[in-house]
Amino acid sequence: MIPRVTATVDLAALRHNLGVVRRLAPRSRVMAAVKADAYGHGAVPVARTLEAAGVDALAVACLEEAMQLRQARVQAPIALLEGVISSEEAAQAVYERLQIVVHDHWQIALLEQLPASARLSVWFKLDSGMHRLGFPLTEVPRLVETLRRHPGWSFQGWMTHLACADEPDNPFTDEQIARFEAALAGIPGPRSIANSAGLIAWPRARTDWVRPGLALYGCSPMPGSTGAELGLKPAMRLESRIIAVREYASGEGIGYGLTYRCPERMRIGVVAIGYADGMHRAFRNGTPVLIRGRRAYLAGRVSMDMITVDLREVPDACVGDPVLLWGDALPAEEIAQWAGTLSYELFCGLTQRVHFRHLDAAGAR
Structure with a gap:
């Protein structure tokens, strides 16, 4: 049977694009966004390719997406960008060795219901101006106290998300980064700021972790440019x-x-x-x-x-x-x-x- 419509995904292009990311941020670890079925490219083959290429972690939106990868025997660290929404999900996330991105106090309450022996791995997400998910920056001292109360939690770091990184002339990105840095001044823990646009256009956003998505698939997140112009290969x-x-x-x-x-x-x-x-x-x-x-x-x-x-x-x-x-x-x-x-x-x-x-x-x- 001849397919009517075929999407051909070049896995070698993914490895090339991961290399471009690493050259842009040589001192950063890479958390590759494979949510939404790897941006429509096929989550399992994409995740397997990136894992084999040595990516440091993968990121999905929710538990269902993570389970698809675990069932396919993808062993790389996986972060749940929206965290968990029930105690059952929290328990499953612990069992599957997933990193839980926590963005609200009700999620902390869910995690505190788990047995003290549960080996939790968490990120804290801060709202530096996107105003979607994340704790207000003023909550950082309270979050530090939460970590002190739970020394058994494995803390992965602090993350935020940029609202206007695809606008190189918009000063708001610098403002977001400055707010994030100021709120965490003197506080330990890895930092993660950059999405694809932040990685490409904002060197200050290339912190301990970068979280590329679209760039891995060979497309430019910057208006008026193509991936090829940035050295990327469309996948x-x-x-x-x-x-x-x-x-x-x-x-x-x-x-x-x-x-x-x-x-x-x-x-x-x-x-x-x-x-x-x-x-x-x-x-x-x-x-x-x-x-x-x-x-x-x-x-x-x-x-x-x-x-x-x-x-x-x-x-x-x-x-x-x-x-x-x-x-x-x-x-x-x-x-x-x-x-x-x-x-x-x-x-x-x-x-x-x-x-x-x-x-x-x-x-x-």
């Missing part, structure tokens, strides 16, 4: 194929709502991908795809199972030709702009109808 190629070619007269409308009108007599290709595969309906006329190494352009609305493209720039295109939606030759950062979104959402939006292949130097997995 994913999304491809489909042409399943029909038709010729229409000038003025004919294409697709639902006839939102595209042929400006001249022209060939239209029908490609087997739609919003049921993760091709956003918000993509506008003119969104590029790549056929035979040349750009063709979306002509008409994205439908559930198909898109239609203007083939005037690829006159030799025919049924069966592969169509690249994004990948090394067509950056996801560029394509995302045509739907008014980010590459994060493109990757995470792929559905179970997409066939995934994970390739390494030895071939398909």
Whole structure:
């Protein structure tokens, strides 16, 4: 059976990108974000690749994501970025040797219900200005006292998250870092600040731990740039194929709502991908795809199972030709702009109808 839509993930690219991260922050340990199914790239093969490459830790959002990795025999340290939400989850996290990121006092209360013999591993998350999760910075003395009350807890460190790191000219990132540093002045424990944007654009954020996500998958978190410009290699190629070619007269409308009108007599290709595969309906006329190494352009609305493209720039295109939606030759950062979104959402939006292949130097997995 020939897959309609294939996402090919290059595991060697992940290792390359981890190397770029290490060169940017040579004195930092690396906690790789593999939450949300490794940003849509496949959590288990990605985690196994990064673990084999020597990453220091992995980060997921929740216990369910961590359990998927443990059941796949991933042994690397795993941090739960949202922590735990019940005493049952807390007990399971201890059993699975997970690091619990604690962001509120009610979570501390949950952990204190565990037996004194429980081997807890915790981070404390501080809110330095993002105003999402995290203890107010004024709570640091109280948190230090909590650690004193629980000498058996294995304290991993202090973390915070940056709100505007992808805006190099925005002074708020420096303000956040300064607040975080001031709140922890003289207090022991590793620090973790940088996400991908912080790692790339803010050297002060390269502390004891960095937490790259998007950069590991080969995309730039910085507006107006691509991963390749930063020395990164895109890890994913999304491809489909042409399943029909038709010729229409000038003025004919294409697709639902006839939102595209042929400006001249022209060939239209029908490609087997739609919003049921993760091709956003918000993509506008003119969104590029790549056929035979040349750009063709979306002509008409994205439908559930198909898109239609203007083939005037690829006159030799025919049924069966592969169509690249994004990948090394067509950056996801560029394509995302045509739907008014980010590459994060493109990757995470792929559905179970997409066939995934994970390739390494030895071939398909």
